[in-house]
Amino acid sequence: xxxxxxxxxxxxxxxxxxxxxxxxxxxxxxxxxxxxxxxxxxxxxxxxxxxxxxxxxxxxxxxxxxxxxxxxxxxxxxxxxxxxxxxxxxxxxxxxxxxxxxxxxxxxxxxxxxxxxxxxxxxxxxxxxxxxxxxxxxxxxxxxxxxxxxxxxxxxxxxxxxxxxxxxxxxxxxxxxxxxxxxxxxxxxxxxxxxxxxxxxxxxxxxxxxxxxxxxxxxxxxxxxxxxxxxxxxxxxxxxxxxxxxxxxxxxxxxxxxxxxxxxxxxxxxxxx
Amino acid sequence: xxxxxxxxxxxxxxxxxxxxxxxxxxxxxxxxxxxxxxxxxxxxxxxxxxxxxxxxxxxxxxxxxxxxxxxxxxxxxxxxxxxxxxxxxxxxxxxxxxxxxxxxxxxxxxxxxxxxxxxxxxxxxxxxxxxxxxxxxxxxxxxxxxxxxxxxxxxxxxxxxxxxxxxxxxxxxxxxxxxxxxxxxxxxxxxxxxxxxxxxxxxxxxxxxxxxxxxxxxxxxxxxxxxxxxxxxxxxxxxxxxxxxxxxxxxxxxxxxxxxxxxxxxxxxxxxxxxxxxxxx
Numbered sequence: 001x002x003x004x005x006x007x008x009x010x011x012x013x014x015x016x017x018x019x020x021x022x023x024x025x026x027x028x029x030x031x032x033x034x035x036x037x038x039x040x041x042x043x044x045x046x047x048x049x050x051x052x053x054x055x056x057x058x059x060x061x062x063x064x065x066x067x068x069x070x071x072x073x074x075x076x077x078x079x080x081x082x083x084x085x086x087x088x089x090x091x092x093x094x095x096x097x098x099x100x101x102x103x104x105x106x107x108x109x110x111x112x113x114x115x116x117x118x119x120x121x122x123x124x125x126x127x128x129x130x131x132x133x134x135x136x137x138x139x140x141x142x143x144x145x146x147x148x149x150x151x152x153x154x155x156x157x158x159x160x161x162x163x164x165x166x167x168x169x170x171x172x173x174x175x176x177x178x179x180x181x182x183x184x185x186x187x188x189x190x191x192x193x194x195x196x197x198x199x200x201x202x203x204x205x206x207x208x209x210x211x212x213x214x215x216x217x218x219x220x221x222x223x224x225x226x227x228x229x230x231x232x233x234x235x236x237x238x239x240x241x242x243x244x245x246x247x248x249x250x251x252x253x254x255x256x257x258x259x260x261x262x263x264x265x266x267x268x269x270x271x272x273x
Numbered sequence: 274x275x276x277x278x279x280x281x282x283x284x285x286x287x288x289x290x291x292x293x294x295x296x297x298x299x300x301x302x303x304x305x306x307x308x309x310x311x312x313x314x315x316x317x318x319x320x321x322x323x324x325x326x327x328x329x330x331x332x333x334x335x336x337x338x339x340x341x342x343x344x345x346x347x348x349x350x351x352x353x354x355x356x357x358x359x360x361x362x363x364x365x366x367x368x369x370x371x372x373x374x375x376x377x378x379x380x381x382x383x384x385x386x387x388x389x390x391x392x393x394x395x396x397x398x399x400x401x402x403x404x405x406x407x408x409x410x411x412x413x414x415x416x417x418x419x420x421x422x423x424x425x426x427x428x429x430x431x432x433x434x435x436x437x438x439x440x441x442x443x444x445x446x447x448x449x450x451x452x453x454x455x456x457x458x459x460x461x462x463x464x465x466x467x468x469x470x471x472x473x474x475x476x477x478x479x480x481x482x483x484x485x486x487x488x489x490x491x492x493x494x495x496x497x498x499x500x501x502x503x504x505x506x507x508x509x510x511x512x513x514x515x516x517x518x519x520x521x522x523x524x525x526x527x528x529x530x531x532x533x534x535x536x537x538x539x540x541x542x543x544x545x546x547x548x549x550x551x552x553x554x
Contacts (some may be wrong), residue, residue: 063456080462087460093453096552097475109471110461136552 008075010192011060011160015069017057029055030067038188039159044203045211048253052218053196054164061087061162073160083111085240086158086165092145093138094152101133101195102199104152115155123151126185126215140169143174147181154185163195176234179205183231199262200249212252222252289432313424342522350522351529358511358527363532365496365508372431373492377485379432381437384484385469388447401444404437410498422504427496434495435488444486446480447473479550486542 016033019026030052030218037043058064060071062078062085062228073085086107094103104124108115124130127147137145146166153161167175179202186193197203203210207226214221224245228236235241286494330336331343338346351358385396409430414424449471458468500509508527515524 061282061460062462081460083458083462085456089453089455089457091459093452095457095472095475096476096549106471107461110458110463110467199426266426 006228007038009072010039010041010074011035011194012072012075012165013056013069014072016056016071017068018052018059019067020066021084023170028217029203030059033218033220034069035211035220035223037192038204039192039196041250042186042207043207043209043211044191044195044207045198045213046200046203046230046249046253047061047213047218047221048198049198050258051213051215053213055202056213056218057162057164057196057224060160061085063087071110084154084158085160085162086153086156088153088161089093091138091169092149094136094145094148097134099134099139100115100129100148102147103137104155107152109157113156114158119150119157120155123154123185125186127151127181141159142170143178146174146178149194150178150182154189154191159193160192160194163193165198166194175199175202176205180231180234182206187231190251200246200253201237202246203238203249205234210245210249212249224249298481304387305412309357310450321461323407327440338384339519339521341527346522346523347529348373350520354523354526357524358508358530358544361506361511361527362530364424364506365493365500365534368427368431368499368507369489369492371424373435373489376434376436376441376492377488380436380484380488381443381481383439384443384447385474394444396449401437401441409434409495410502413499413502417503419435427504427507430495430499433444435492438488439481439484439490442484443481446477446484446505448482451476476501479546479553482542482546482550489538489542490535491554493531497531 005234013033015036017031018029020029033052035043045056047053052103053066060078062071062080062082073082078085094100095106097191098106105115106119121130124132127150129144129151131141131230132148133143140148146169149166167178170178174216182193183206185191193206195203195206200210204226208214210224210226211220212224213219213220226245228241328344331341342350387397412433413426413430417427420426420429453470454476455468456474463471496507496508497512499505501513502509504510508531512524512529515521515527
């Protein structure tokens with residue numbers, strides 16, 4: 001919304017570069033990625049498989065170090081896990097030996113702080129999980145598990161929420177439901193959200209801006225603003241604007257894929273000068 | 274396969290094919306559950322047929338008592354001589370419990386520590402395997418020479434038999450790391466110790482229980498065996514003593530007690546597993 005305004009970005013990625021050492025030599029995963037995320041903004045990252053989206057997100061969370069470049073939260077460098085930043089992982093990543101209550105308590109146990117019961121109950125009610133506290137993850141559906149993971153991630157009121165393909169394993173109906181839920185929670189309590197997704201539709205529906213990354217080594221290829229007012233209804237997905245935007249993004253990703261596959265025997269590393 | 278998104282730093286888990294777990298928890302945690310009255314009746318019926326049939330067959334063929342006593346004779350001996358056998362059950366339990374406690378604690382600590390250092394683990398694993406596969410009973414004569422006929426050699430033998438079993442299974446459990454769950458804990462700023470207690474230990478618990486069960490059964494085996502080698506007390510000693518005096522009903526009464534002891538150990542760990550590790554089954 002106010003992406004390019006003069007306010008200080010909540011999250012700033014500058015020249016993020018990550019090289020993995022593998023058995024067959026070094027691998028450049030992301031190359032000089034830069035991105036500013038405004039406070040309260042929702043940004044999605046899409047890109048071909050293996051473009052380093054997750055690497056970029058994990059670097060933002062402080063779970064990963066960078067080979068070069070830096071991540072700044074409110075202007076201060078992120079050097080490790082940060083209490084202001086919360087992650088939602090691929091699949092719900094609940095601890096199977098804990099019931100739902102104990103799973104939601106987990107961050108507080110680690111941090112040694114007291115959970116805000118009122119806020120957590122409010123969250124549980126918002127996602128429709130009140131009364132399920134004694135259930136174990138195996139007793140919950142995929143959607144319920146992911147909603148529980150969302151409550152856990154928001155339970156300690158982080159100012160930044162990083163979501164790593166959170167709904168990839170869900171069916172499309174549950175996924176749409178989750179998208180609306182996240183927006184609803186976000187409207188209730190604006191949080192800066194960076195979301196990785198494979199679904200361009202999800203990216204458009206959710207975000208203020210969609211970042212398209214190029215194939216490996218991952219670079220920020222383009223950024224598309226999504227100028228629809230909130231709360232958004234699924235009806236916008238049928239508009240021509242969204243259709244054109246979807247196609248543009250798709251073309252950008254596919255075109256990028258094509259160029260990757262049409263250059264015969266091009267070494268993966270060539271692009272990194 | 275070329276997906277860099279799959280965080281290489283966390284990629285491998287037990288990739289060296291070193292999972293030497295003896296068995297899987299589900300093998301016993303999901304054991305038979307009794308469902309209906311009909312099943313109970315069938316179980317009782319089978320027991321009656323087997324025990325009664327043995328009784329009848331032994332009568333019909335007039336098998337002498339010193340070859341195989343009748344179930345009724347064994348039952349009578351169990352009742353009439355129970356007060357004589359009971360103290361020996363106590364001695365065996367003391368050896369089993371103290372030896373097992375020592376072996377289990379050492380085994381668990383070693384498993385927890387060693388799995389943190391893959392290199393150490395590689396170096397140590399062959400010796401642990403050696404300890405697992407060597408029957409510790411073989412050492413009992415030596416232990417008796419060194420420590421006499423008291424509790425000491427037996428407790429050492431039990432600890433040596435149980436410890437490696439606990440360790441090798443627990444190590445399999447501790448090695449079974451889920452990088453996602455560890456990343457989750459780290460994202461909340463968890464320390465290494467917190468990750469151990471809150472993630473690694475609970476994840477390893479099902480395998481730890483398997484190790485404890487197998488270890489305690491091996492401990493019982495070794496305790497009884499060690500008692501048969503030397504010394505004047507314990508259920509194993511009763512076995513050699515009764516058989517040398519051809520008191521076969523008493524002999525089988527002791528065997529029966531040992532079977533019940535083994536079953537109780539199994540049931541105990543079955544219940545613990547059901548309570549604390551059922552999330553995995």
